[in-house]
Amino acid sequence: MLVVDDFHNMRSTLRQMLLTAGYAAIDVAVHGEDAIDKLAQRRYEIVLCDYNLGEGLDGQQVLDLARARRLIDLSTLFIMVTAETTSDMVMGAVESMPDGYLSKPFSKDLLAVRLDRALRRKQSLKPLDPLVRRDDLAGAIKEAGRMLDEGEGRESDLVRLRATWAWRIGDTDLARASASTAWASARPAWAGSLLADLDALAGEVTAAEAGYREVMRETPQFMPAHDHLAALLREQGRGPEALEILRAAAERSPKSLERQRALGELALANGDAERALQAWRRALRIARQLGQPHPSDAVARIEALLASGDSRKARQAVRDLDRDFSSHPECPWYSVLARLRLAAAGSRDELDGALRELEALPDAGMPEPVREPLNRVLAELGQV
Amino acid sequence: MNRVDFNTLMAIGIHDMKGALNAVISTISDLVDPVTGECRCERERLIHLQYEAQRVNDTLVQLLTLYRRNEGFYTPRFVSTAVYDLLEEQALRQKPLMDYRGVVCEIDCDEDLIWPLDTELMGGLLENVITNTIRYTGGRILLTAARDGDWLRIAIEDDGPGFPESMLGRRDEDQQGVLDRSAGRTGLGLYFCAVVAQLHAGPRPEEGDEGAADSAPAHGGHVELRNHGLLGGGTFVVTLPRLYPG
Numbered sequence: 001m002l003v004v005d006d007f008h009n010m011r012s013t014l015r016q017m018l019l020t021a022g023y024a025a026i027d028v029a030v031h032g033e034d035a036i037d038k039l040a041q042r043r044y045e046i047v048l049c050d051y052n053l054g055e056g057l058d059g060q061q062v063l064d065l066a067r068a069r070r071l072i073d074l075s076t077l078f079i080m081v082t083a084e085t086t087s088d089m090v091m092g093a094v095e096s097m098p099d100g101y102l103s104k105p106f107s108k109d110l111l112a113v114r115l116d117r118a119l120r121r122k123q124s125l126k127p128l129d130p131l132v133r134r135d136d137l138a139g140a141i142k143e144a145g146r147m148l149d150e151g152e153g154r155e156s157d158l159v160r161l162r163a164t165w166a167w168r169i170g171d172t173d174l175a176r177a178s179a180s181t182a183w184a185s186a187r188p189a190w191a192g193s194l195l196a197d198l199d200a201l202a203g204e205v206t207a208a209e210a211g212y213r214e215v216m217r218e219t220p221q222f223m224p225a226h227d228h229l230a231a232l233l234r235e236q237g238r239g240p241e242a243l244e245i246l247r248a249a250a251e252r253s254p255k256s257l258e259r260q261r262a263l264g265e266l267a268l269a270n271g272d273a274e275r276a277l278q279a280w281r282r283a284l285r286i287a288r289q290l291g292q293p294h295p296s297d298a299v300a301r302i303e304a305l306l307a308s309g310d311s312r313k314a315r316q317a318v319r320d321l322d323r324d325f326s327s328h329p330e331c332p333w334y335s336v337l338a339r340l341r342l343a344a345a346g347s348r349d350e351l352d353g354a355l356r357e358l359e360a361l362p363d364a365g366m367p368e369p370v371r372e373p374l375n376r377v378l379a380e381l382g383q384v
Numbered sequence: 385m386n387r388v389d390f391n392t393l394m395a396i397g398i399h400d401m402k403g404a405l406n407a408v409i410s411t412i413s414d415l416v417d418p419v420t421g422e423c424r425c426e427r428e429r430l431i432h433l434q435y436e437a438q439r440v441n442d443t444l445v446q447l448l449t450l451y452r453r454n455e456g457f458y459t460p461r462f463v464s465t466a467v468y469d470l471l472e473e474q475a476l477r478q479k480p481l482m483d484y485r486g487v488v489c490e491i492d493c494d495e496d497l498i499w500p501l502d503t504e505l506m507g508g509l510l511e512n513v514i515t516n517t518i519r520y521t522g523g524r525i526l527l528t529a530a531r532d533g534d535w536l537r538i539a540i541e542d543d544g545p546g547f548p549e550s551m552l553g554r555r556d557e558d559q560q561g562v563l564d565r566s567a568g569r570t571g572l573g574l575y576f577c578a579v580v581a582q583l584h585a586g587p588r589p590e591e592g593d594e595g596a597a598d599s600a601p602a603h604g605g606h607v608e609l610r611n612h613g614l615l616g617g618g619t620f621v622v623t624l625p626r627l628y629p630g
Binding site for chain 1: 463464465466469472473476479494495496497498503531626
């Protein structure tokens with residue numbers, strides 16, 4: 001078991017409580033990054049993680065990252081510990097659900113009861129772990145089906161997992177059937193959102209939009225519905241509406257890197273340079289926190305600065321890019337792209353230097369996302 | 385709104401607490417043998433002490449909440465809450481008393497059910513109702529919660545003799561009947577519960593969503609007492625509208 005808390009006192013209190021409750025082999029992590037390191041080193045059955053971890057990653061980011069990097073299994077129990085003051089923030093925006101919550105202060109009895117209940121629920125998913133670990137989703141779907149048939153494990157969990165796996169491997173019939181079953185009984189947000197995804201995929205735009213909105217009304221904390229609706233509206237050429245949805249979603253849950261990036265793009269495309277600037281600033285910060293900084297975020301911020309007419313700051317931002325991302329292998333490409341943008345926005349003195357640098361770069365090394373914007377800005381500058 | 389005068393509530397509260405404290409004092413005096421001065425620390429008496437002290441605490445919490453509401457400075461904080469966790473926490477809090485009385489408490493609720501509510505208010509309500517139910521149940525208590533469209537329904541059921549006929553039905557804070565003395569010591573508690581339910585009210589912030597307006601609960605929640613429930617005894621039901629956190 002891994003206990004994550006930034007306060008020494010809390011860590012030892014929790015440890016003591018857990019020992020009394022009969023849990024042994026307790027490791028501790030002192031902040032989010034430490035937790036990720038520990039999770040990468042070994043598999044834990046239980047993670048008890050405080051939401052508020054000080055400066056760096058918060059508990060939700062630890063969970064999201066651990067799931068994204070597959071540092072925890074399906075059957076790993078992840079309990080989020082919240083303080084009373086943060087519980088509405090934590091519960092008010094759920095990117096990916098922990099398996100349970102514990103609100104401080106709590107007694108050792110409550111800790112024991114809640115762990116016991118959640119463990120029972122998670123342990124039943126053990127047979128699926130090896131399949132999911134080797135990405136055998138078809139196998140996992142089959143096994144979940146068998147478990148459902150034989151009444152093993154918790155039905156609602158199995159139905160949900162089967163539906164999401166089916167969606168991922170493109171078995172839309174099974175995804176729809178499973179989501180419909182769940183939606184008809186308890187109307188869980190994931191099911192409503194998945195049904196809307198399926199509608200969107202089938203080109204049923206009106207139904208999809210209504211579906212997302214229904215989920216957002218009933219379960220506003222379920223963030224994927226907001227993001228998917230914004231994407232759908234954007235595809236339909238309804239940029240301002242999409243922007244409004246995404247703006248509200250980013251306000252509700254500001255720590256998602258993907259959402260800030262999407263918001264930055266959308267805001268710029270809709271002429272809201274201020275909003276775009278704010279989103280890219282946040283994206284840069286979150287990416288650094290998550291240990292995945294990328295120069296493309298810096299270029300996007302430079303673009304937003306130029307759009308807001310602040311070319312002085314934009315020049316400064318290019319220097320920041322060169323400095324902050326000097327060790328990133330793709331940095332030269334993004335730096336050139338940023339300089340060409342400056343030139344296109346009126347700083348002609350940047351042009352010759354940027355073109356020379358571009359000449360010197362090996363074409364084969366060009367990152368794919370750079371190609372299209374590079375061609376565009378070169379065309380704008382009359383350099384094609 | 386025809387609110388009950390706070391002075392009346394205070395008088396009832398003081399009356400309740402006086403009774404509880406009397407019981408505490410007489411129990412404590414029983415703990416010491418008047419002749420030998422020996423201390424007789426019996427489990428039964430300690431549980432009883434705990435129960436009466438708990439009741440004084442509950443009453444003070446209730447009076448304070450009612451006072452703050454009355455003065456207009458209680459702003460409920462609606463927070464998305466795992467309902468199962470809330471029920472579990474309250475049941476666990478009263479486990480010593482239940483164990484002592486041989487009462488078994490079960491929870492029937494979807495573990496994934498999340499509802500926006502003021503946890504402090506609802507904690508106080510559940511604590512009050514469960515304490516009361518422990519007194520009247522035959523030996524079983526069932527806590528259930530489920531959503532019903534835009535409403536959440538929480539029920540506390542028992543296998544006891546049920547509520548007196550005169551107490552049955554929906555209870556609103558405006559009804560003076562809630563404070564009927566014939567209802568005994570539950571008067572203030574029941575009134576408090578009605579207020580807590582009613583405090584779960586608020587506008588729905590969703591703009592431009594036509595469907596939402598029709599189903600929007602205009603008023604807050606309410607409480608209701610019934611008999612012949614799932615376990616055959618009394619059922620206390622609290623119904624809360626879907627509100628938006630923040």
